[in-house]
Structure formats: structure tokens, C-alpha cells
Amino acid sequence: MPPKRATNGTLWNLCEVCESYIVSKNVETHECPPNQLEHRFIRDNILYSTVDVRVNEEIKGLSQFEKDNLVFLTESVIQLLKLSIGDYAIITNLSTKESVIRTVWPSCEKGLTSVLLTKNGMDVSKLDGNNAVTVAGISSQKIKDANVIQLLILNAPRILEISNELLNRLRKSYTDKLVVRENNLSILFYGKQLKFQIKSVSAQNEDFEEDFNEKLTLDECLFKITKKTTFEIFKYEEDFKKEKAKQDPFMNIGGLNEEIAELKDLIDCALEYKPALTGFKTTRGVLIYGNPGTGKTVLSHALAVDSKATIVQINPADLYGKLKGSPEENIRELFKSAKEQVPSIILMDEVDILCPSRSSRMTDAEKKIVACMLTQFDELMDCKQIFVIGATNKPDSVDAAFRRCGRFEREIEIPVPNPNNRFDILKNLLPQVEEKMLKDLSGKTHGFVGADLLALSSRAALHASQQQRQQVNWDDFKFALTRVRPSAMREVQIEVPNVLWSDIGGQSKLKLILRQCVEWPLKHAESFIRMGITPPRGVLMYGPPGCSKTMIAKALATESGLNFLSIKGPELFSKWVGESERAVREVFRKARQVAPSIVFFDEIDALGGERNGGSSSVQERVLAQLLTELDGVTPLGDVTILAATNRPDRIDKALLRPGRLDRIVYVPLPDEATRKDIFRIKLAKMPTVDIDIDGLVAKTVGYSGAEVNAVCHEAAMMALEEDLSADKVMTHHFDAALDLITPRTPQSLLDIYDEYNKKS
Numbered sequence: 001m002p003p004k005r006a007t008n009g010t011l012w013n014l015c016e017v018c019e020s021y022i023v024s025k026n027v028e029t030h031e032c033p034p035n036q037l038e039h040r041f042i043r044d045n046i047l048y049s050t051v052d053v054r055v056n057e058e059i060k061g062l063s064q065f066e067k068d069n070l071v072f073l074t075e076s077v078i079q080l081l082k083l084s085i086g087d088y089a090i091i092t093n094l095s096t097k098e099s100v101i102r103t104v105w106p107s108c109e110k111g112l113t114s115v116l117l118t119k120n121g122m123d124v125s126k127l128d129g130n131n132a133v134t135v136a137g138i139s140s141q142k143i144k145d146a147n148v149i150q151l152l153i154l155n156a157p158r159i160l161e162i163s164n165e166l167l168n169r170l171r172k173s174y175t176d177k178l179v180v181r182e183n184n185l186s187i188l189f190y191g192k193q194l195k196f197q198i199k200s201v202s203a204q205n206e207d208f209e210e211d212f213n214e215k216l217t218l219d220e221c222l223f224k225i226t227k228k229t230t231f232e233i234f235k236y237e238e239d240f241k242k243e244k245a246k247q248d249p250f251m252n253i254g255g256l257n258e259e260i261a262e263l264k265d266l267i268d269c270a271l272e273y274k275p276a277l278t279g280f281k282t283t284r285g286v287l288i289y290g291n292p293g294t295g296k297t298v299l300s301h302a303l304a305v306d307s308k309a310t311i312v313q314i315n316p317a318d319l320y321g322k323l324k325g326s327p328e329e330n331i332r333e334l335f336k337s338a339k340e341q342v343p344s345i346i347l348m349d350e351v352d353i354l355c356p357s358r359s360s361r362m363t364d365a366e367k368k369i370v371a372c373m374l375t376q377f378d379e380l381m382d383c384k385q386i387f388v389i390g391a392t393n394k395p396d397s398v399d400a401a402f403r404r405c406g407r408f409e410r411e412i413e414i415p416v417p418n419p420n421n422r423f424d425i426l427k428n429l430l431p432q433v434e435e436k437m438l439k440d441l442s443g444k445t446h447g448f449v450g451a452d453l454l455a456l457s458s459r460a461a462l463h464a465s466q467q468q469r470q471q472v473n474w475d476d477f478k479f480a481l482t483r484v485r486p487s488a489m490r491e492v493q494i495e496v497p498n499v500l501w502s503d504i505g506g507q508s509k510l511k512l513i514l515r516q517c518v519e520w521p522l523k524h525a526e527s528f529i530r531m532g533i534t535p536p537r538g539v540l541m542y543g544p545p546g547c548s549k550t551m552i553a554k555a556l557a558t559e560s561g562l563n564f565l566s567i568k569g570p571e572l573f574s575k576w577v578g579e580s581e582r583a584v585r586e587v588f589r590k591a592r593q594v595a596p597s598i599v600f601f602d603e604i605d606a607l608g609g610e611r612n613g614g615s616s617s618v619q620e621r622v623l624a625q626l627l628t629e630l631d632g633v634t635p636l637g638d639v640t641i642l643a644a645t646n647r648p649d650r651i652d653k654a655l656l657r658p659g660r661l662d663r664i665v666y667v668p669l670p671d672e673a674t675r676k677d678i679f680r681i682k683l684a685k686m687p688t689v690d691i692d693i694d695g696l697v698a699k700t701v702g703y704s705g706a707e708v709n710a711v712c713h714e715a716a717m718m719a720l721e722e723d724l725s726a727d728k729v730m731t732h733h734f735d736a737a738l739d740l741i742t743p744r745t746p747q748s749l750l751d752i753y754d755e756y757n758k759k760s
Contacts, residue, residue, distance in 0.1 A: 011076050011112060012042075019043065021080055023112050036094075036132055040113035042080050047073075047113065047135040051091065051127050054107070054116035065173060068124065068186070071135065072107035072116035083137050088178050090222075091115065091125070094132045100125040101138070101178040101222070124186040124195060138222065143178065144203040146223040148230045150243075151185065151196040156235045160194075167231050170196075174225045196233070199240055249302035253295060254428045254450075255421025259412055260299070263288075263389075266410065267307050270387040271343040283410055284380055285388035287351065287403065289395040290414030291593060293451030293487050296391040299414065300347050303389065310344035312337055316353040319369075327365070328372040335376040343385035351390035351408075352397035370399060377407045416488075416593055417450065419443050425450050429457050433472060441477055447486035447563045447594025456484045486563060488593045499554040505681050505705070506674025510552060510665050513539060517663065518560050518640050522596055536662040537630065538641030540604070542648040543667030543753065544745040546706030549644040552667075553600045556642065563597040565590065572607060573618060580618055581625040588629040588639070596638035604643040605650045623652055630660040646749075649756050666757060669745060670705050672697055678705055682712040688729045696734060702743035711737045 012021045018032040026039040034041045040049040054072050062070075071089055073081075083089060083104050092099040102125075107116055115135055117125065127133070151170075153160070160166075166189060173187050185196040201223055234240040244251060250260060266283050268274040288296045304311045314334050319327040338344040348354055355373055356366065380386055390408055392398060402408050417425060422442035430438065445453065457472075459480035464472045501511060521528060521535035528535055541549045557564035565587060572583045591597045601607060608623050630641065643661060645651060655661060670678060675697045683691060700708055714737035719726045 012080065042077070045081055045136060047077055047081060047115070049113045049115045049133060049135065050130050051115045051117060051122070051133045052129050053119050053122055054109075059105075064118075064120070065187070068118050068121040069103055069177065070105040070118070070121070071102035072105050072109070072114070073135070074109065074112050074114065075106050076112060077135075078104055078106065081135065081137055088138050089135050090138055090180065091127070092134045092136075093127060094134065096126075098126060098182060099180045100127070100183055101180055120186065120193070124184045126184060138178070142222045143224050144222065145226050146179070146229045147202045148232060149179075149198060149223075149225070150200045150232045150234065150240065152199050152234050152237060152240055154184070154195040154197055156194070157192065160235065162233045162235070166233065170231050170233075171225075171227070171229065175227055175229075177225050179223050179225065199234075200244070249305040252428050253299060253302055254424030254426075255417045256295065256299060256414065259414060260303070262412065263299075263303055264306070267303060267345070267387050271307060271309055271345075271385050273307075273343075281406075284386065284406070285377070285390065285408045286410040286412060287390045287392065287395065287398070287408035288412055288414060289392050291416055291449055291488060292393045293449035294414040294416065295450045296393070296414050297349055298450075300349070300389045300391050304345045304347055307343070307345055307387075309385075309387075310338065310341035311347060312341075312344055313347045313349075314354065316350050319354075327369050331369070331372050331376060335379070338386055339383055342383070344387075346386065346388045348388065348390040351392040351402075352394040355390075355399050355402045357397055357399045358401075370401075374401060374407075377402070381406055416447060422448060422453065425453050426457075429454060430472070437474055437477070440474075444481060444561055445486075446561075446596055447488060449487065452484065452486050456480045459484050486594050488590055499551060499558050501555050501559055503681060504548055504551060504555055505677025505679075506670055507548065507552065507667070510541065510667060513663055513665055514552070514556050514642075518556060518562065518598065521638070521640075522560075536640075537636065537659060538643065538661040539663045539665060540648070540651075540656065540661040541642075541644045541665050541667050542646065542756075544669055544704055544749060545646055546704030546745075547667045547669060548705045549667050550602060551705075553598075553602075553642055553644065557598060557600075560598070563591075563594040564600065565597060566600045566602065568602050572622060580622045584622055584625040584629060588636075591639045592637055596640075598640050598642055601641070601643040603645060604655075605645045605647045608651050608655045610650055610652050623655070627654055627660070630655075647752075649752060666753065668753075669702060669750075670708065674705075675700055675703065675708055678708045679712070682709060686712065686716060686729055687727050689731075691729075691731060691734065696738075699738055700743075702745065704743070704745055707741055707743060710741050714741055 011024065013024055013027050014021055015030060015032060015034075018034060020030075020032075020034045021042040022030050022034070022039065023041075026041075029038060030041075031038070034043065034048075036048045040047075042048070059067055071091060073083075073089075078085065081089070085104060085106055087104045088101050089104050090099050090101050102117070102121070107114060109116065115133060117127065122129070169187055169189060170185070174185060179185070179198060179201075183198050185198065187194055203223065232243075234243065253260070263286065265274075266286055270282050270284055288300060290296055301311075312334050314331065319330050335346070338346050355370060356362070358367065358370060362370075377388075380388070388408070390398075390402075395403075395411065398408075403411065419442045422445055423438055426433075426438045426442055427435070445456065448456065456477070457480075460472050460476040463476045463479045464470075467476075469476075504511075517536045517539050541552065543549060553566075567587055572587075573580050587599065591599050607619075608626060609619060630636070641661065648656075648664070656664060676693060679693045679696055683693065696711075700711065703711070711734065715729050715733040718733045718736050719729045
């Protein structure tokens with residue numbers, strides 16, 4: 001044990017190794033570095049001890065409120081901490097990291113290292129007896145004068161009114177006192193001990209304002225209450241949140257930081273909050289567009305509120321209903337109101353209805369509205385401090401005359417959120433849920449927009465309530481994911497069966513290729529970038545009927561967790577000219593919108609048949625559109641194409657070149673090992689007795705996977721035919737099933753595959 005040197009009489013000893021002060025009775029057990037669990041000590045002018053209640057609170061000349069704001073330390077501790085009586089000390093709970101500030105006062109307690117508070121002072125500070133704490137002095141450089149402090153009453157009586165008398169009592173009680181983040185304050189008001197929690201604070205003469213629930217560090221949040229400090233008191237948490245939303249309208253908007261920054265710059269220049277360059281025209285209008293549910297309307301209103309400008313709203317429904325007069329008169333009045341109350345922002349929701357593309361099918365009333373809108377936009381060119389924000393989910397339906405310089409000259413897309421943006425949105429929606437769970441959830445919600453995530457959260461909360469739980473857990477989110485799908489998928493949504501890779505026997509090569517095409521680009525994107533290559537665009541599976549091509553597609557949908565669009569070739573055809581091509585475009589548009597996603601074309605030979613002059617003109621146009629979508633100007637992005645067919649020889653060669661369906665995989669009749677896997681998987685779910693799987697494998701040469709599955713199904717049915725209460729399937733049942741079900745793949749079809757393999 002290192003030698004110790006006595007100091008301060010015989011009360012304290014200094015360890016010359018770790019330079020800690022320890023009480024004499026702990027010298028024998030002291031080890032370097034010191035451990036607070038072993039004993040209490042002082043090191044680097046910080047006392048490591050535990051807090052307790054001071055029993056004797058009688059101090060002459062001090063009120064109870066003043067005594068509640070004291071920390072009682074022995075004179076030797078005060079001396080070693082380099083403090084004086086009346087100085088401020090900060091007490092930090094080592095387990096919760098919460099801190100309170102108290103005035104130092106000498107104590108005559110026998111325990112040298114005692115840290116004592118009054119009983120009420122202990123309650124207000126959220127400290128319990130025997131909590132491990134540190135006590136240290138405060139540097140004056142860390143203290144800022146508080147400007148505005150927002151408080152939430154923790155025990156407000158219903159009849160309590162937020163009066164000037166209450167505010168004055170608070171200010172008088174705490175003037176010249178120091179507070180730290182999330183401190184509780186307490187005053188006696190008409191016989192009731194009121195407790196307050198500090199929710200936020202701003203400092204005087206500094207651009208410093210933070211919410212304590214976010215990211216403040218201790219060095220940034222020591223505040224002194226002065227006579228100029230203003231208190232804002234809230235009786236309920238909801239009232240505080242509403243006020244906070246007014247002060248920060250973007251508080252509940254996640255994942256749109258870049259778009260918000262760009263739009264705020266445009267607004268600040270248009271409203272002349274920022275100086276514009278001389279000789280250059282200022283942008284007066286912006287069109288915000290994106291998929292439904294991405295937050296266009298919410299963002300528009302938040303921008304308007306943040307600008308502190310007059311807000312004038314133009315809604316299509318109001319023009320015909322709420323407001324008196326003709327729609328054109330109402331439009332002129334609204335624009336006039338904006339000009340008279342500058343700085344102002346005009347909000348136009350559903351711009352595609354207000355400013356539709358002009359065509360021969362438009363009514364005279366609609367043409368008048370469009371003409372009036374164009375006139376009003378042109379008159380804004382000579383106005384200052386006016387900005388127009390339009391929102392739509394159909395930008396192509398807005399007349400081209402509005403989408404030019406001087407009108408909606410800037411167009412900003414609000415995209416479908418990526419995983420990081422979804423995480424930001426979920427953090428705002430579910431602040432009480434741990435971040436790891438939100439990270440996992442954001443990775444499994446491909447294609448979800450903000451409105452979808454809100455619906456998902458509500459469904460998970462409802463499920464938790466039905467299970468009589470107060471907290472939402474991962475099981476609730478898993479359930480919600482089976483009920484809530486991306487809104488963009490509703491028109492093409494399918495029920496994906498719960499098929500796993502383990503349910504499919506054999507086919508290891510095909511499973512690997514599909515993982516390379518789908519899983520690798522998502523999980524190992526950096527590897528493709530490092531090698532300078534792009535992931536495979538698509539996979540074509542061909543082979544005899546019943547060889548699990550469609551089942552593999554279902555398993556891929558289940559295992560990958562990606563959005564899955566299943567398309568049957570014939571369903572895209574329409575007798576109306578142009579509708580078939582539009583259907584193909586719509587499929588790929590939705591796939592890009594909810595990417596990463598998989599588009600599965602079953603029986604693709606019906607859609608992409610060989611162009612030999614014999615095919616219909618509709619089929620040729622559909623094929624041309626399909627080729628364009630696969631390798632056209634618009635990139636596929638994170639969209640993988642999966643196709644299946646029984647007749648690869650009938651597919652147009654242009655569809656099979658690299659860059660479209662890159663990987664062509666033959667799915668043959670199952671070999672011996674694959675049939676054994678299929679029997680093993682199937683029989684594991686059936687009650688059987690002494691079944692010779694090897695014997696069954698030998699008897700099913702030439703059977704497809706579907707036929708092997710049918711043998712097992714038929715054997716079970718025959719067992720039930722003998723006895724409806726049967727609980728075993730016997731060998732003779734399988735023998736009878738094999739007599740009934742024979743291989744049905746013709747040799748001529750297998751010859752076609754052999755010939756195709758040789759050519760390709």
C-alpha cells in the first residue's frame with residue numbers, strides 16, 4: 001500500500017500516488033485509484049460521497065425556503081474543495097447524471113464526508129437518501145444570466161390560476177439563485193407547496209436557446225436568475241408542447257432538413273429578411289411536390305408560421321363554398337389581402353386543381369379561374385415582400401404557364417424518406433421508444449412516407465392497448481407491419497404468403513443468385529462501389545412447370561422484407577389504346593416510389609413475346625415500353641426485376657440482354673438430393689410411421705417439385721379415406737399415391753430447354 005501523509009490535523013490523509021484525500025479510518029482499505037463503493041474521498045477538488053437528510057434544520061435568521069436551498073458540508077470539506085460559506089456548489093447524482101445547485105453552509109455533523117440537505121430540499125432535488133453524488137465548486141465562466149425560463153407545474157391544483165402574484169413570488173424567491181438543466185423549483189403559495197420543473201431556458205444577450213430534453217451539456221446550462229428574468233408557467237404538458245410548436249414550427253417535421261433550409265433561404269430573400277443582390281430578380285414562388293403523405297402541406301404551414309409573415313390561404317374548396325362571390329372575385333380578394341399586409345405568404349394547396357392544364361375538356365368556369373390566377377401572379381412581379389408556396393402531388397397536371405420564371409419558378413420535390421429520414425420521423429412520432437428499436441423499424445419500412453409511419457405507430461399503440469400493456473414493444477411493431485403497407489402500394493398490394501427459404505428444398509444455386517441480386521446490394525453496397533460495378537438488374541427463371549419458380553419468388557419477398565409487386569403478364573393488356581403502356585409505366589413508377597422493391601413478372605412470355613410480325617400491335621407496344629423502363633433514361637434505382645417462364649424460347653431477345661434481365665437461371669426438375677429435401681420438409685409436417693424417404697426418392701425420378709408435394713398430399717388424403725380419424729400416414733398410402741400421380745413433364749419440353757441451353 002502506498003504511503004500516506006496526514007493533513008488538516010489527523011482528519012484527512014493525502015495519498016501521494018493518486019492525490020486523493022481520504023479519511024484516516026479508511027487509510028488501511030484505500031487503493032489507487034480510489035473507488036467510491038469502498039469509501040468516500042476528495043480528488044481534484046471534487047467530493048465523492050452520498051447524500052442524506054439533515055435532521056436538525058434549525059438555523060437562526062434563515063427562512064425555511066433559504067434552508068431548503070442549502071447543502072451542509074463539514075468545514076474541513078469546504079476548505080479542501082476550496083469553497084467558502086455562501087458559495088454555490090453543484091451536486092450531481094452519479095446514477096442519473098442529474099444535478100442541482102445549492103449554497104454551501106457549514107455542518108457540525110460527526111461524519112466528515114456527509115452531504116446533507118433538508119427534507120424538502122431533498123424532495124425538490126429528486127435525490128434519495130444514500131444516492132452516490134459528487135460535490136464541486138462552480139466556475140463563474142460557466143454561469144449565464146437567464147432571460148426566459150419555462151416551467152411546468154408538477155402538482156398544480158385545478159383551481160390554480162397563473163397570476164402575476166405567482167410569477168412575482170417565483171421571481172422574488174429565486175432572484176440571484178442558480179439553476180441547472182431539468183431542475184425542480186419549489187415555493188409555498190397560499191399554504192400549498194408548489195413544485196415546478198424547468199422545461200427550457202434562454203440566456204440574456206446571447207444566441208443561446210435549447211430544450212433541456214435534447215442535447216445540452218453541463219457546461220452549457222448553468223443559469224443565474226436575475227430581476228430581469230421572465231417566467232412562463234404551464235399547468236399541463238400539452239400546453240407546453242403547443243407553445244413549443246409555435247416557437248419551433250419544424251419541431252414535429254423529421255427528415256426534411258435540406259428542403260427546409262433551401263425553402264427558408266428563398267423566403268428570407270423574398271420577404272427581404274436577407275439582402276438580395278442588386279440587379280437580380282428575387283424568386284417569388286415555389287412549387288412543392290411529392291407523393292401523398294410526405295408532408296407537403298405540413299411543411300408549407302410550418303414555413304409560413306416560421307416566417308412571422310401574414311398567412312393567406314387559397315384552398316379550392318373555399319373558393320366555391322365558404323367565401324361569398326364568384327371564385328375569380330375570391331381569388332382577387334385573397335391576393336389583394338396579401339398585398340395589403342406585407343410581409344405575407346400565400347399558401348396554395350392542391351395547385352393541380354387551382355391551376356390545371358388547359359384542354360378542350362375544360363369548362364368555361366375553370367378557364368376563367370386559370371386566367372385569373374395567371375393575372376394575379378403577373379401582378380405580384382411588381383410587389384415586394386410577398387411569397388407564394390404551392391403544394392401538389394400531381395405536378396404534371398399543373399398548367400405549364402404556371403411552371404415558368406416569375407410564377408412557380410422553383411420546384412422542390414419532397415421525396416419518399418430514406419432510412420435515415422424515416423428514423424428522424426419516427427423519433428418525432430415516438431420519443432419514448434428506444435433508438436435501437438426505431439433504427440430497426442426504419443430499416444424495415446421501405447417506401448413508407450410520414451403519414452404511413454404515423455399510421456404504423458397508431459396501429460402498434462392500438463395493439464399494445466389490446467394486449468393491456470402501457471408500453472409499445474417490438475412485437476407490436478411486427479404486428480403493425482403486417483397490417484400497414486406503404487400508401488403507394490395499395491393499388492398493387494398483394495398478400496405475400498409466409499414462405500421461407502427453409503420451406504424450399506434444394507435450389508441452392510438459384511437462392512445464391514437471388515441473394516446476390518437483392519440482398520447484397522442492400523447489405524454490402526460499398527462492395528459494389530469498391531469493385532466499380534452495378535448490381536444485377538434482373539433475373540429470369542425458366543424451367544418446367546411445378547419446379548418452385550413462383551414459390552421462390554414468394555420466399556424472396558418474405559425473406560428480404562422488401563416491397564413486392566407481383567405482376568401477371570395478361571393483366572397489363574387493355575383494349576384501350578395507350579392504356580397498356582400506361583399500366584407498365586405505372587408499375588415501374590410505383591416500384592421506384594417504394595424502392596428498394598422487387599417486381600415479379602410471372603409468365604413473362606405472355607408480356608415479352610418474340611417480335612416476329614405475328615404478335616399483336618398492343619403486345620409490341622407493351623414490350624417496347626417494358627424495354628424502355630428496364631434500361632431507359634429514367635434509372636431503375638433500387639428496383640430488382642424477377643421474372644419466371646416455362647417457355648424462354650418465346651421471349652424477345654432484346655429483353656434477355658445484359659443490363660435488363662442479366663442473369664438467366666435454369667430451374668430443372670429436382671435431382672435426387674433436391675427431391676430428398678422436399679420429402680424431408682413435407683414429411684416433417686405430417687404424422688408418418690417408418691417411411692423410407694430414400695425409397696420414395698428412387699421412385700420419383702422425373703417428378704417436379706409440385707408433383708412430389710402432390711404425392712405427399714395424396715397419401716394423406718388416402719389415409720383419411722380409410723379412416724377420417726386416422727393420425728398416421730403409412731407406406732402403402734404413399735405407394736398408392738405414386739400409382740395415381742405420375743410425372744407430367746413431357747420429354748419434348750425438356751428437349752426445348754436443352755436446345756435453349758446450347759444456344760444461350
